[in-house]
Amino acid sequence: MSQKAESWTDRLEETLIASILGLMTVVTFANVVARYGFNSNILWAVEFTVFLFGWMVLLGASYAVKINAHLGVDAILNIVSPKSSKTLGMISVAVCIIFSFLLLKGAWDYWANFANLPATTGRWFPTGFEENFRGKGWYETDDVPMPAILGFMEGMFNDGDEYEKLPRLLPYMVLPISMALLLFRFCQAGLKLWRGEISMLIVSHEAEDSIEEAAQYVKDN
Amino acid sequence: MEVILLFAMVIGLLLIGVPIAVSLGFSSVLFLLWFSDSSLASVAQTLFNAFEGHYTLLAIPFFILASSFMSTGGVARRIIRFSIACVGHFHGGLAIAGVFACMMFAALSGSSPATVVAIGSIVIAGMRQVGYTKEFAAGVICNAGTLGILIPPSIVMVVYAAAVEVSVGRMFLAGVIPGLLAGTMLMIGIYVMARVKGLPKGDRAPWSERFAAAREAGWGLFLIVIILGGIYGGIFTPTEAAAVAAIYAWFIASFVYRDMGPLATAEGQSNTSILKKPQALFTAIWHRDTVDTLFEAGKLTVTLLFVIACALILKHVLTDEQIPQQITKAMLAAGLGPIAFLVVVNVILLIGGQFMEPSGLLVIVAPLVFPIAIELGIDPIHLGIIMVVNMEIGMITPPVGLNLFVTSGVAGMPMMAVVRAALPFLAILFVFLIMITYIPIISTFLPNMIMGPEMITK
Amino acid sequence: ACEEGEVVVKFAHVTNSDKHPKGIAASLLEKRVNEEMNGKMCMEVFPNSTLYDDNKVLEAMLQGDVQLAAPSLSKFEKFTKQFRIFDLPFMFNDMNAVNAYQASDAGQAMLDSMQKRGLQGLAYWHNGMKQMSASKPLLLPTDANGLKFRVQSSDVLVAQMEAIGGSPQKMKFAEVYGALQTGVVDGQENTWSNIYGKKFFEVQDGITETNHGIIDYLLVASVDWLDGLDAEVRDQFLSIVGEVTEARNSEAYAVNQGAKQSVIDAGGTVRELTAEQRAAWVEAMKPVWTKFEGDVGADNIEAAQKINMSMSN
Ligand code: NA
Ligand code: NA
Numbered sequence: 001m002s003q004k005a006e007s008w009t010d011r012l013e014e015t016l017i018a019s020i021l022g023l024m025t026v027v028t029f030a031n032v033v034a035r036y037g038f039n040s041n042i043l044w045a046v047e048f049t050v051f052l053f054g055w056m057v058l059l060g061a062s063y064a065v066k067i068n069a070h071l072g073v074d075a076i077l078n079i080v081s082p083k084s085s086k087t088l089g090m091i092s093v094a095v096c097i098i099f100s101f102l103l104l105k106g107a108w109d110y111w112a113n114f115a116n117l118p119a120t121t122g123r124w125f126p127t128g129f130e131e132n133f134r135g136k137g138w139y140e141t142d143d144v145p146m147p148a149i150l151g152f153m154e155g156m157f158n159d160g161d162e163y164e165k166l167p168r169l170l171p172y173m174v175l176p177i178s179m180a181l182l183l184f185r186f187c188q189a190g191l192k193l194w195r196g197e198i199s200m201l202i203v204s205h206e207a208e209d210s211i212e213e214a215a216q217y218v219k220d221n
Numbered sequence: 222m223e224v225i226l227l228f229a230m231v232i233g234l235l236l237i238g239v240p241i242a243v244s245l246g247f248s249s250v251l252f253l254l255w256f257s258d259s260s261l262a263s264v265a266q267t268l269f270n271a272f273e274g275h276y277t278l279l280a281i282p283f284f285i286l287a288s289s290f291m292s293t294g295g296v297a298r299r300i301i302r303f304s305i306a307c308v309g310h311f312h313g314g315l316a317i318a319g320v321f322a323c324m325m326f327a328a329l330s331g332s333s334p335a336t337v338v339a340i341g342s343i344v345i346a347g348m349r350q351v352g353y354t355k356e357f358a359a360g361v362i363c364n365a366g367t368l369g370i371l372i373p374p375s376i377v378m379v380v381y382a383a384a385v386e387v388s389v390g391r392m393f394l395a396g397v398i399p400g401l402l403a404g405t406m407l408m409i410g411i412y413v414m415a416r417v418k419g420l421p422k423g424d425r426a427p428w429s430e431r432f433a434a435a436r437e438a439g440w441g442l443f444l445i446v447i448i449l450g451g452i453y454g455g456i457f458t459p460t461e462a463a464a465v466a467a468i469y470a471w472f473i474a475s476f477v478y479r480d481m482g483p484l485a486t487a488e489g490q491s492n493t494s495i496l497k498k499p500q501a502l503f504t505a506i507w508h509r510d511t512v513d514t515l516f517e518a519g520k521l522t523v524t525l526l527f528v529i530a531c532a533l534i535l536k537h538v539l540t541d542e543q544i545p546q547q548i549t550k551a552m553l554a555a556g557l558g559p560i561a562f563l564v565v566v567n568v569i570l571l572i573g574g575q576f577m578e579p580s581g582l583l584v585i586v587a588p589l590v591f592p593i594a595i596e597l598g599i600d601p602i603h604l605g606i607i608m609v610v611n612m613e614i615g616m617i618t619p620p621v622g623l624n625l626f627v628t629s630g631v632a633g634m635p636m637m638a639v640v641r642a643a644l645p646f647l648a649i650l651f652v653f654l655i656m657i658t659y660i661p662i663i664s665t666f667l668p669n670m671i672m673g674p675e676m677i678t679k
Numbered sequence: 680a681c682e683e684g685e686v687v688v689k690f691a692h693v694t695n696s697d698k699h700p701k702g703i704a705a706s707l708l709e710k711r712v713n714e715e716m717n718g719k720m721c722m723e724v725f726p727n728s729t730l731y732d733d734n735k736v737l738e739a740m741l742q743g744d745v746q747l748a749a750p751s752l753s754k755f756e757k758f759t760k761q762f763r764i765f766d767l768p769f770m771f772n773d774m775n776a777v778n779a780y781q782a783s784d785a786g787q788a789m790l791d792s793m794q795k796r797g798l799q800g801l802a803y804w805h806n807g808m809k810q811m812s813a814s815k816p817l818l819l820p821t822d823a824n825g826l827k828f829r830v831q832s833s834d835v836l837v838a839q840m841e842a843i844g845g846s847p848q849k850m851k852f853a854e855v856y857g858a859l860q861t862g863v864v865d866g867q868e869n870t871w872s873n874i875y876g877k878k879f880f881e882v883q884d885g886i887t888e889t890n891h892g893i894i895d896y897l898l899v900a901s902v903d904w905l906d907g908l909d910a911e912v913r914d915q916f917l918s919i920v921g922e923v924t925e926a927r928n929s930e931a932y933a934v935n936q937g938a939k940q941s942v943i944d945a946g947g948t949v950r951e952l953t954a955e956q957r958a959a960w961v962e963a964m965k966p967v968w969t970k971f972e973g974d975v976g977a978d979n980i981e982a983a984q985k986i987n988m989s990m991s992n
Pocket of ligand 1: 326327328329330331332368369370371372373374375
């Protein structure tokens with residue numbers, strides 16, 4: 001099945017991805033049962049599930065860099081000399097690093113005001129933090145109720161006013177976190193490529209594992 | 222035009238080996254920063270809204286998960302036994318059974334490569350044992366596997382529906398007749414080749430074997446009834462159907478077939494009865510097999526959806542700069558008619574399909590051609606099916622063809638050999654594409670009959 | 680395409696641009712601004728949620744990526760709960776009462792009530808009164824008992840459906856037609872123009888003319904953007920907004936009546952309520968007011984009721 005887990009971070013990331021997907025499935029299923037079986041509803045099911053969906057993919061994106069699972073085209077990399085291939089690989093890494101850096105800035109700028117923090121100034125690159133801004137800590141999601149355990153947030157982000165629904169700063173928090181992880185993983189991949197530990201950034205297709213498994217299966221039978 | 226620069230950049234980055242998602246996202250971000258006054262924050266917002274605002278895309282992880290449970294849990298194996306019992310005695314019977322099995326698995330799974338892996342890994346080995354050449358076996362399965370996205374449910378249809386906001390249920394219905402037709406055309410093609418080449422035929426299975434095989438496969442195949450019956454019977458939406466399918470597949474695999482989870486045993490022994498181990502009802506939830514399958518499905522979802530999310534960033538940037546309107550105006554001004562337009566669409570998609578993974582390509586192309594199609598009076602559902610069939614062909618043409626990669630792995634053959642093996646059947650799919658393109662009723666008949674005529678809101 | 684030196688105004692909304700009351704108003708505003716303010720201001724309208732949907736457009740406005748939007752009034756409940764008054768059932772007798780309330784001091788004060796959070800209401804744009812439809816005839820509130828109704832994200836509307844014994848369901852607008860058709864949900868509430876535009880009448884037993892609530896929109900811009908405009912440009916822009924609002928709001932009633940007639944012409948069933956039947960609906964739904972009185976403000980409710988009284992005399 002899955003490749004042997006190498007470290008506790010691998011285990012953590014794999015378990016996280018599996019649990020989020022499992023939770024999404026169960027909540028959606030439960031809403032069907034509630035509606036069809038009991039003529040009832042789980043009013044927060046739809047919104048909660050799409051938040052989980054976003055969390056899984058955004059957090060998973062950096063994990064996919066780590067295990068070289070991102071999709072790409074390797075046709076040219078396979079026909080040029082290893083030296084050129086490495087050069088192209090390093091250019092690719094540079095593109096990925098710039099991209100994830102720009103996204104990290106965008107993610108911070110988008111999220112910061114929701115947490116009553118300043119966004120950065122500058123169009124391309126952060127040149128500082130804005131001095132005057134309107135905090136949006138009060139901005140709630142549509143349907144997900146506020147769990148009592150998070151009551152402390154009301155004092156921190158909402159001038160002590162009660163939150164009826166989960167504040168948006170929570171679901172959106174995944175953006176800066178995941179983009180920082182993505183940047184980190186691309187830098188790491190660049191290092192590995194430079195040292196020759198990996199030959200490219202991408203898996204050329206989505207089914208490498210399945211192929212190995214299937215080939216094994218065909219051999220065994 | 223700046224937009225040409227944008228697309229040139231996407232393709233250039235793709236070719237030097239930048240991940241597809243980053244090629245799309247990076248080009249869009251540069252384009253946005255140069256040519257518009259929108260902020261980087263709007264890019265992050267679009268990235269999150271790819272999930273928050275596109276509820277229908279949720280069907281993708283669920284269908285992938287259902288498919289993983291079925292492959293792990295032995296549904297494919299039972300479907301193949303049933304197919305062979307039904308059609309194995311014809312000339313080329315095992316190959317025809319392979320196509321038939323692909324069609325059935327396609328009705329359970331939303332993805333083409335998944336269909337190839339599930340069916341191909343068993344059928345190709347079996348075909349070689351009874352005397353088919355490796356090439357013929359690989360060519361058959363590689364092609365028949367593409368039905369995974371044409372016969373509902375289909376991930377590609379979900380992506381199309383989300384990109385242009387048509388009904389997923391309608392798209393699913395629209396795929397039924399084309400899917401059956403394509404499968405039948407492939408089977409007839411094989412039969413003709415079998416007669417010409419004198420390919421082996423199997424023994425006619427006794428009715429007892431047919432019934433036994435049907436009963437075994439029935440648990441898995443009942444999922445078709447659940448999905449379609451549930452959607453059109455008003456129990457759940459197409460998105461929810463995918464989640465129900467995943468839960469059902471897990472249940473069947475863990476407790477009925479018991480090929481995975483706490484009740485599974487080593488090969489050759491009969492699996493444990495739930496009566497002997499009732500606690501399995503709970504332990505199955507966090508059993509290693511369940512968690513591993515969830516993780517594998519999650520990993521596939523992540524890579525696929527990250528591409529789609531970045532394609533949605535590109536779509537946002539194009540919309541922001543009003544590119545689709547400009548292209549629409551230019552094409553209409555050039556006096557493009559519906560027939561010429563559909564040729565253009567086919568060519569764009571066939572070329573794009575050489576390089577790109579279907580869902581990502583679809584998210585980009587659909588919003589560009591959709592407004593023109595509506596102006597020209599082309600049915601959006603028909604357009605969707607045309608796109609899906611193009612994606613099918615893209616999957617079995619080099620250099621980027623998911624089914625080619627998967628088949629080469631499954632069959633243990635070099636890629637170019639698979640390409641050659643797939644060619645004769647590819648010809649059949651081309652004829653099929655032309656039929657689908659110019660005979661809209663093949664696609665629109667069933668949805669219009671069941672759901673009434675499509676309403677077109679501009 | 681806009682020219683150098685013009686103030687670019689991106690206006691994102693979620694309806695079509697030629698049939699829906701809001702879409703028509705947006706198109707008229709675009710036309711007039713681009714003709715009369717050529718060289719100073721340039722408006723680009725993005726209809727059909729192509730750029731932003733109602734959930735994201737206000738976020739985008741606060742970060743400066745879009746300049747004009749017109750979401751439905753319930754979207755502003757997050758900014759100030761006063762806006763819940765427009766979701767409360769039977770708060771206004773008819774569109775004239777709605778109009779009068781919006782023009783009153785209470786209604787005008789609400790335009791300015793979100794300044795602290797960065798939004799400035801410019802004008803109320805009408806759609807119309809909400810009607811109720813279901814998979815079976817609805818004549819009394821008890822007919823709705825046990826039915827599943829699709830509602831927008833609003834606690835008031837959830838409470839309203841629960842008050843008549845219905846089961847409220849959350850669902851994306853794009854999924855509603857399919858869900859009504861297959862029976863995933865049994866009913867919904869909407870204005871005539873939406874019921875006709877989205878063809879909901881095709882997949883419902885009939886539509887009952889309850890006039891139990893309203894759907895209206897608020898044309899908004901960000902405070903920071905407005906402050907950044909030249910005074911002269913801003914004044915001209917706002918006076919065009921005022922004229923377009925007046926012109927289109929007076930037509931909105933006719934647009935909805937036209938849509939109602941189109942529903943009938945297309946073979947849809949429309950049911951009207953007798954005075955007693957209507958009284959039963961009011962009795963069933965009105966208790967919802969108490970629950971939200973604190974949010975809305977007793978004085979606002981009182982002002983609305985005064986207007987109802989004065990206009991029925
Ligand atoms: Na399928
Ligand atoms: Na291809």
